[in-house]
Amino acid sequence: MRSINETMFHLNMQLRSCTILGVLNELFSLKKSDERLVTEMNKVYAIGYRLFTIGLLLDVYYNAMRYIAARSLDMSLRFFDFVSPIEIVILLLVGTVCTTIATKKGLTVPSRVAENSDSFPWKYYGVCSLLWGIGAGVAATLCAALADFQILGVHRILSSWNIGLGIALAIAITLCLLLCSYLTFKIAKRQEDKQLKHMENHSYDIPL
Numbered sequence: 001m002r003s004i005n006e007t008m009f010h011l012n013m014q015l016r017s018c019t020i021l022g023v024l025n026e027l028f029s030l031k032k033s034d035e036r037l038v039t040e041m042n043k044v045y046a047i048g049y050r051l052f053t054i055g056l057l058l059d060v061y062y063n064a065m066r067y068i069a070a071r072s073l074d075m076s077l078r079f080f081d082f083v084s085p086i087e088i089v090i091l092l093l094v095g096t097v098c099t100t101i102a103t104k105k106g107l108t109v110p111s112r113v114a115e116n117s118d119s120f121p122w123k124y125y126g127v128c129s130l131l132w133g134i135g136a137g138v139a140a141t142l143c144a145a146l147a148d149f150q151i152l153g154v155h156r157i158l159s160s161w162n163i164g165l166g167i168a169l170a171i172a173i174t175l176c177l178l179l180c181s182y183l184t185f186k187i188a189k190r191q192e193d194k195q196l197k198h199m200e201n202h203s204y205d206i207p208l
Contacts, residue, residue, distance in 0.1 A: 053095065060087050061140060065147035073151070103187050120185050129177035137170025 060083055067082035141162050148156035156162075 062143040069151035125181040133174030141166030
């Protein structure tokens with residue numbers, strides 16, 4: 001027969017596995033040997049990071065548009081009355097850290113692109129940057145229209161200012177993404193060349 005302490009221990013373990021902490025513990029304690037689970041969880045984390053970043057950017061931009069609309073009515077308002085500085089710091093910190101680590105490890109260049117081209121693929125990154133720029137411009141226009149509708153009323157929805165700002169942001173984001181893609185591609189390729197050279201310098205012939 002089990003002792004009282006053993007019985008209580010097993011009951012405690014069963015309860016822990018049913019709680020949120022137990023579920024989180026199971027998620028974050030995946031064995032490295034199970035490559036499929038690790039790969040799938042990495043995809044989930046990547047999607048979550050993108051959604052988090054895009055959502056935070058839209059929130060900051062929307063609140064900035066609310067500030068611009070409200071300031072036209074009351075000049076005494078301050079920018080940080082609408083936009084949280086903590087959100088801006090988090091965006092800059094997370095973006096800088098993740099981009100730096102990914103670039104150093106050569107993860108900013110898709111494997112299919114890195115394998116098929118030694119020079120920068122302008123067409124591939126140009127199309128990707130343009131699509132992201134158009135999406136960002138549309139989202140920016142909608143956020144500005146919503147902010148104006150909330151503060152100033154329906155007559156300011158889709159004004160020439162909002163449309164012009166959306167177009168300008170689409171062009172600026174497209175060019176910035178293309179430039180950043182070029183720089184990260186070159187850095188990743190340089191890191192890859194260093195690794196290959198390092199492997200060649202430390203290679204040796206197996207004696208017969």
